[in-house]
Amino acid sequence: MTATLDLEQKKVLITGGSGMVGSALKLYIPDATFLSSKDCDLRDLEKCRETFEFHKPEYVIHLAAKVGGVKANSDFVGDFYRENILINTNVLESARICNVKKLVSLLSTCVYPAKANYPLTERQLHSGFPHETNFGYAMAKRMLDVQSRAYRKQYGCNFICAIPNNLMGENDQFDLNDSHVIPAIIRKTFEAKKNREQLVLWGNGNSLREFTYSGDIARALLFLLAVYNSEEPINIGNTDSWSIREIATLVSIYMSYNSEVIWDEKKPSGQFQKQSSNAKFLRLGWDTEWYSDFETTLEKVCVWFRENYPNIRGV
Numbered sequence: 537m538t539a540t541l542d543l544e545q546k547k548v549l550i551t552g553g554s555g556m557v558g559s560a561l562k563l564y565i566p567d568a569t570f571l572s573s574k575d576c577d578l579r580d581l582e583k584c585r586e587t588f589e590f591h592k593p594e595y596v597i598h599l600a601a602k603v604g605g606v607k608a609n610s611d612f613v614g615d616f617y618r619e620n621i622l623i624n625t626n627v628l629e630s631a632r633i634c635n636v637k638k639l640v641s642l643l644s645t646c647v648y649p650a651k652a653n654y655p656l657t658e659r660q661l662h663s664g665f666p667h668e669t670n671f672g673y674a675m676a677k678r679m680l681d682v683q684s685r686a687y688r689k690q691y692g693c694n695f696i697c698a699i700p701n702n703l704m705g706e707n708d709q710f711d712l713n714d715s716h717v718i719p720a721i722i723r724k725t726f727e728a729k730k731n732r733e734q735l736v737l738w739g740n741g742n743s744l745r746e747f748t749y750s751g752d753i754a755r756a757l758l759f760l761l762a763v764y765n766s767e768e769p770i771n772i773g774n775t776d777s778w779s780i781r782e783i784a785t786l787v788s789i790y791m792s793y794n795s796e797v798i799w800d801e802k803k804p805s806g807q808f809q810k811q812s813s814n815a816k817f818l819r820l821g822w823d824t825e826w827y828s829d830f831e832t833t834l835e836k837v838c839v840w841f842r843e844n845y846p847n848i849r850g851v
């Protein structure tokens with residue numbers, strides 16, 4: 537069992553509560569307040585502050601972000617920077633004004649420098665320029681670390697930053713222009729089977745990636761609320777890696793797609809490997825056994841997709 541803070545009777549606010557990780561948190565802390573962009577546009581400081589003053593949270597899990605795929609991130613790099621900077625600055629400032637006891641923000645391993653040493657360790661976060669395709673999003677995310685440290689130093693705020701790797705789960709974004717690798721494979725495989733078409737996937741399928749289930753991230757965030765109080769950011773992802781080809785094979789099985797998979801090698805395969813280190817998280821007391829089994833989780837998400845199609849985000 538993971539250590540968790542007793543949040544019963546406590547006021548907990550989740551920004552980005554309508555997203556994938558937010559939905560996973562609802563299963564663990566259903567009585568918290570879950571905000572979507574419709575409840576409050578966090579880019580607006582006045583609205584953000586008023587929302588915090590209304591709910592008076594003691595604990596905040598900050599998940600809200602403008603998130604997108606490679607194309608959106610590079611076509612709208614300025615928007616990704618500006619909107620995320622506004623959201624993050626406003627949320628941390630409102631939390632400070634409202635004397636929030638503790639706030640945890642979510643970064644991402646994709647905000648590490650493009651030229652880093654592997655596995656990615658927390659100390660490397662600011663040691664080089666991020667990948668050019670997502671530098672707007674990445675720099676805005678890095679500033680969460682800067683603002684959290686600065687507020688800790690000047691105001692004594694207990695604001696911490698957690699860094700997950702690739703995530704997967706129910707209620708993910710399945711728009712093919714915006715989706716990450718697993719939702720893209722799931723949707724393409726399902727639709728190839730449904731429309732009796734051939735499944736074409738990007739790249740050569742050899743790249744290795746690490747994935748963490750959204751439910752595990754929810755539990756990891758509650759664990760951090762209970763035990764972590766340092767200004768240093770902390771990697772929290774499951775570091776087992778899987779090739780894109782292995783994932784495509786598993787999804788084909790779960791979707792009963794029995795035809796060939798065509799790998800379009802004219803499309804980018806991405807960097808071969810992007811390992812991260814969760815050694816610090818394990819030293820803190822997290823156990824690798826607490827991460828869900830990848831294959832079971834992937835099958836669960838595929839079943840969820842089949843049962844909910846087409847009423848799914850981005851479809």
Ligand code: NDP
Pocket residue numbers: 551552553554555556557558571572573574576577578579598599600601602603623642643644645700701702703704707708709716
């Ligand atoms: P989602 O894209 O599923 O959800 C994003 C959330 O942010 C939604 O609730 C959305 O509200 C909210 N939001 C966006 N813009 C605004 C705004 N202007 N004002 C208020 N709320 C806003 O995100 P995930 O759950 O996938 O990710 C959670 C966090 O984890 C994010 O910070 C992300 O950067 C990070 N992360 C995600 C990874 C992944 O693979 N998904 C990997 C690593 C890190 P609405 O529903 O109303 O649009």
